[in-house]
Amino acid sequence: MKAVTYQGHKKIEVKEVNNAKLEKKDDVLVRITTTAICGSDLHIYHGLIPGMYDNYVIGHEPMGIVEEVGPDVTHVKKGDRVIVPFNIACGECFFCKNQMESQCDNSNDARDTGGYFGYSNTYGGYMGGQAELLRVPYGNFVPFKIPEDAELEDEQILFLSDIMPTAYWGVDSAGVKPGDTVIILGCGPVGLLAQKFAWQKGAKRVIAVDHVDYRLEHAKRTNHVEIFNFEKIKDFELHMLEITRGGADVVIDCVGLDAKRTAVETVETTLKLQGGSLGAFEFASKIVRKFGTIQLVGVYGLTYNMFPLGHLFERNIQLKMGQAPVIHYIPELYQQIKSGKIDATDIITHRLSINDAEHAYNIFDDKKDDCIKVVLKP
Ligand code: NAD
Ligand code: ZN
Numbered sequence: 001m002k003a004v005t006y007q008g009h010k011k012i013e014v015k016e017v018n019n020a021k022l023e024k025k026d027d028v029l030v031r032i033t034t035t036a037i038c039g040s041d042l043h044i045y046h047g048l049i050p051g052m053y054d055n056y057v058i059g060h061e062p063m064g065i066v067e068e069v070g071p072d073v074t075h076v077k078k079g080d081r082v083i084v085p086f087n088i089a090c091g092e093c094f095f096c097k098n099q100m101e102s103q104c105d106n107s108n109d110a111r112d113t114g115g116y117f118g119y120s121n122t123y124g125g126y127m128g129g130q131a132e133l134l135r136v137p138y139g140n141f142v143p144f145k146i147p148e149d150a151e152l153e154d155e156q157i158l159f160l161s162d163i164m165p166t167a168y169w170g171v172d173s174a175g176v177k178p179g180d181t182v183i184i185l186g187c188g189p190v191g192l193l194a195q196k197f198a199w200q201k202g203a204k205r206v207i208a209v210d211h212v213d214y215r216l217e218h219a220k221r222t223n224h225v226e227i228f229n230f231e232k233i234k235d236f237e238l239h240m241l242e243i244t245r246g247g248a249d250v251v252i253d254c255v256g257l258d259a260k261r262t263a264v265e266t267v268e269t270t271l272k273l274q275g276g277s278l279g280a281f282e283f284a285s286k287i288v289r290k291f292g293t294i295q296l297v298g299v300y301g302l303t304y305n306m307f308p309l310g311h312l313f314e315r316n317i318q319l320k321m322g323q324a325p326v327i328h329y330i331p332e333l334y335q336q337i338k339s340g341k342i343d344a345t346d347i348i349t350h351r352l353s354i355n356d357a358e359h360a361y362n363i364f365d366d367k368k369d370d371c372i373k374v375v376l377k378p
Contacts, residue, residue, distance in 0.1 A: 002378065003057040003131035004357040009047040012361045014354060017057060020133040025072040028139035030084060034154035035062040035129050035354075037374045038162060039188050039256070040299055042365050044120070048257055051110070051121035059130025060086035060117040061161040063154060066143075073139040081150075082143040084136055085326045086162045088115035088126055091141030102323040107137070114323060129161075130357065132378045144330045155375060156337055159193070159344045165329035166297060167193035167254075171201055173320055174250045174295035178202030183240065183248040183287055184225075185280040187215035189347050189373045190297055191254035195223040196342060198252075207240075207248070209283070214370045222346045230283070240287040247289030255280035256298025285311040296321035350374040 001019045004012060022029055038061050043049050066080045076082060088108075089101035095114075096104050107115030108124040118128020127135065136142050144160065146152070167190050176182055182198045184191050187210040198206045207226045208219040216227040230236040241247055258279055284294045285308040294317055312319060336342040349372045352360050356376075363371040 001132040002354060004059055004128075004354060004376075005054075006044060006052050006056040006058055007054050010045055010365075012045065012058075012358050014357050015055070017055065017131075020127060020131065020135040022068060022070050023135060024137065025070040026137070026139050027070045028066055028073055028076060028082075028136040028143055029068040030062070030064040030082060030134045030136055030143070031067045032062045032064040032129055032132060032134055032378045034064070034158050035059055035131075035376050035378065036158060036161075037061075037130070037357075037360055037364055037376065039190060040119070040162075041361070043257055043299055045361055045365060049120050049122060051123075051125075053121075056118075056120065057127040057131050058118040059128035060119060061158065061163070062117075062129030062134055063146075063158050063161060064134070067133065069139060075140040076143055076145050081146040081148075082136075083146065083157060083160045083330065084117070084129060084134060084143055085160070085165070085330060086116050086119075087142070087323070087326055088117065088124060088137055089141060089327055090138050096141065096327075099328045100325050101327040102325040116323065130354065130376060130378075132354075142327070144327075144334070146334075150338065152337065155345050155348060156343070157334065158375065159189075160326075160330050160333055160337075162324075162326060163189050163193055164333055164342075164344055165326035166190060166324035168197050168329055168333060169324040169326070170194050170252050170254070170295050170297040171197040174252055174293050176201040176203055176250050179204045180249040181205040181207070181244050183207045183209060183244070183251045183284075184254055185209050185251065185283060186254035186298065187212070187219045187227075188254065191252075192219055192223065192347050192372070193344055194252050194254055194297065195219060195225050196344075199223070200342070205244075207244075209240075212367045215367070215372060218347075218372060237283060237286040240283075244287070244289070247287055247292055249289060250293045250295065251284040251288045252295045253280045253284045253298045256296070256300055282308055285317065288315070288317055291316045291318075293318040293320065297324070299323075347373045348375055352376055354378045
């Protein structure tokens, strides 16, 4: 089958690899119809995720048609149309039963975290979904079966696999409530969707921050948020404190590690910052109000050795973070899409063949061609 493979730092290659196949009795094999590139894939691209090796198939935002099911699968059958969420989760353990599917106890033998598609041996060693075929473990729990009567295009529901429930979870678990001022760092796909959900939860002010102007303009045009380019504002953090009169109720970091700005080096499992900007988390710790909440949706893999503990402690900040438990949010968000309450298709700027993946990674990473979100067709 054709697949997008990792070949070392900033090297992506579309290659013929062995077909994905059923391995366990409750596996499902999905023929991918549409998939996408995520900001999380850029961390892999930049070599920030340990446990990758050459020819590893990446990608974790796929959907498609069930091609084959193992003998123990009753939840879906051949021909069903499914969304494949990025969390690999058994559905049986304490975490899966309590809506914490991103930390399933049974999906990652390698470490004490959950397993994720296409995200290295560190996260379970599962191959990814930027490919023609994908093996989906725990077929009775993981895939979301799209109702047969749904007249929704792939693009309308594709982001249920990750960034839509991730953004929703970010806003929801940060406790955004009516009247809040919310600052959202990062106007990538995740930040743009978090802006929509912040309004939905009744925020009074939604402020978007980035340093890429076309993304900020997109945010203003589509989500009617206030926008700030932090590179163009002298004393950015002070300015944010002034305009919010002491800081935001909630700051949501939709950036995470930014290899371009933080000059990072990975040493096995430790990440060393070598100067440059400390990134979004550092901003967040300074522009949140006293007793406010910071939600880290952006991925900080590995050990982050510049933790701004002092800023957080002295101002009584609540800190939340992690890989989003997306599975239990999917039915509810599917209904929102179906009823027209939410539409995320406005973030799609590029629709490309999987053959063009190398180019796609390049423009998404370099913020070229006004790229925001790339959808790939196998
Ligand atoms: P993206 O790379 O397209 O967007 C990040 C944006 O942040 C870019 O526009 C960049 O210019 C901007 N930025 C960089 N430094 C900044 C700073 N200091 N302040 C404000 N903005 C800054 O990525 P994306 O697809 O939107 O994903 C965003 C983050 O969310 C990534 O870290 C990704 O790994 C993470 N993510 C997490 C989960 C989860 O489960 N927690 C799921 C999906 C994605
Ligand atoms: Zn993702």
